[in-house]
Amino acid sequence: MSDEAATTSKSLFTPFNMVAGIIVILGLIVTVLRFTKGLGPVTNLSDYNPWGIWIGFDLLVGVALAAGGFVTSAAVYIFGMKKYHAAVRPAILTGFLGYALVVVALHYDVGRPWRLPYPFIMQQGTTSLLFEVAACVALYLTVLFIEFSPAAMEWLGLKRARSIVVRLTLLLTIFGVILSTLHQSSLGALFLIAPAKLHPLWYSPYLPVYFFVSAIIAGLSMVIFESTLSHQYFAHKMDETHLKEKDTVALGFGKAASLVLAGYFITKVIGISAGNNWHLLATHYGLWYLVELLGFVALPCFLYAVGVRDKNIKLIRWTAAWTVLGIMVNRLNISLVAFNWHLPSSERYFPHWMEIVISVFLVTVGIIAFRFIVTRMPILYSHPDYEDH
């Protein structure tokens, strides 16, 4: 650990630290403004547009991209694909940090954040999809925390506690998949109540299915994407198994992502047919819909397939980044671009710069936390004193 301290103090003014530092300071200033002046001065939210990027990006995109945790742990512990074992811990960590930041972001967005437990302790609005989302996110964050805890316990040397938690792995994994299925789909189902406000190309009774399936795609792609970045910056932290399994993970997850994208594409086409919305494709919104459907669903599906066939790891990695971007486009389309499409442009929403500052701030905090943890805890390598579980 003394080594660690020495290197950090030596490299305090790296470009990364400088940029991150500026973002954190800006973020803290806006945080103070938000909680002293209210939502009005720091956001462009209005009575027509009650949800902005703190919901569209921080919540919807955040939760989708944090799906890697349940996808990877399910693959390894339930489906028995042991060859991806090295990917579990980084994925769980990414998921845990993602969900933690989603919950933090919600504290910024809701009017009275100290009341967030009210739906559970005061009155239960069980007819609300948001109740389901809140309950599942709260429970799943707990599950992710427990799933992540063995790494921290190995770091801290808590052998007995670790062995207890490790024995819960299968139970936690199953619980995690159930909760993820429920809230990933419910996030889409949130918009079912507003058919009059969401453009018919994006509004579909299948929204919950779309959100769940695309969350799997997001999870798979994020694992590849995150492993690419980790390899770039933390290769020295990786052990031999991790380095060896890295390409196996990219090939396997790329193949899975290609298949799920194909299924997703088909259900989307079925959705257009079921709503008989073909004629809308010839409008401006239709064009944008086609960009999403062809550019961010069909194209990555094809590129993943080519990458896997040719064992072209580089192509798979670029495709993963593209797919992650596609998930962002989809979530922002549904929550912001195609939402309130009927309103005149003067009433439409565009984020205030301070809203963007908070979103960037939270992502930065996530990256800093990720770096802090992987440089200290056994995430990218197996701890020599402990057996894999």
Add this chain to the structure above:
Amino acid sequence: MSITRRKFLSWLGAATAGTTLGKTASAASNKNFSGYPNSMGVLFDNTRCIGCRKCEEGCNTVNELPAPELPFDDLSILETKRRTTAKAYTIVNRYDTVSNARVKGPLYRKVQCNHCLEPACASACFVRAFTKTPKGAVIYDASVCVGCRYCMIACPFEIPTYEYDEPLTPRVMKCTLCSPRIEKGLLPGCVQACPTEALTFGKRTDLLDLARQRIAKFPDRYVDHIYGENEMGGTSWLYLSAVPYEEVGMREDLGITPAPNLTSGALLGVPIVAGLWPVLLTGIYAMSKRKEKIANQETAEAVAAAIEQTNAEAKAKHAKEVEQMQKMKQKEIENAVKKALEEAAKPEAEDASDTQTEEADKKPSEEDS
């Protein structure tokens, strides 16, 4: 107050039915909630409205809302299209070009909460801050509101507003149908203030009858559609218009499905997933475990077989080698014996010729090799 057993049981029954079925979410059933019996409502007839903003003023007064920027008698504000805000529960908009030739001058539209029979806001609220009262009002309880603003997303009429500038106690603000006044037997503030009887307060069923009578009596004056009778499952506010509602800014594409029915299907998926996923996932786990076990077994068997085969091969090879060695030894012995015999015979032949002996010695050795 004494509670009889019968009363207690009926409460229990109602509570169970309320939590399990919930009248706000019953999509796949033949049940239909058409409003509380004897609930109240308001009928707005736009052929009678003169756009005087007296209703806005009345609302402002009885709800003790902050004073507006322009006084209520300043009608220049009608030049712009407004919406409800946190400071105005109701507003009036003017529409100048209308298609009905019988209408002289502009038409007005009064905007406020429509008090749906099955409100989207109440269905969407995860802390049940909204209640549809038996009298017809949809009321809001700020003491539990978290401020997620999902009600504003859900409302098809875009009515609820938010106090964005309140840092600590922001509330959702919307028309209450003057619920406290109704309970006291008073008229809603806007209805009381209306000088032209464009607003009529009464039992919703009576108002529907009244509206039908007016349409029947003056078929040229009205479009044959009572807005709010079926929109989004029906609303406590009802409207009569001289022109299609689209022309006065009212959406006619909302459909007649009550908002809770839009999400009840998705909610039905929850128990299915929660019930079946554990079974399915445990099954998959068991299968993958079994596959692994069988694979391990097969590997073990294959290894054992391979070892056995190798052993057998090694044994056979060994036996062969032993045999060969034995043969070689045998030959060596034979040779040695032969040599010994020859050597024994040598002294006798030595006398005959030296060269002959050497040749005889060489030949057998060549044959051996």
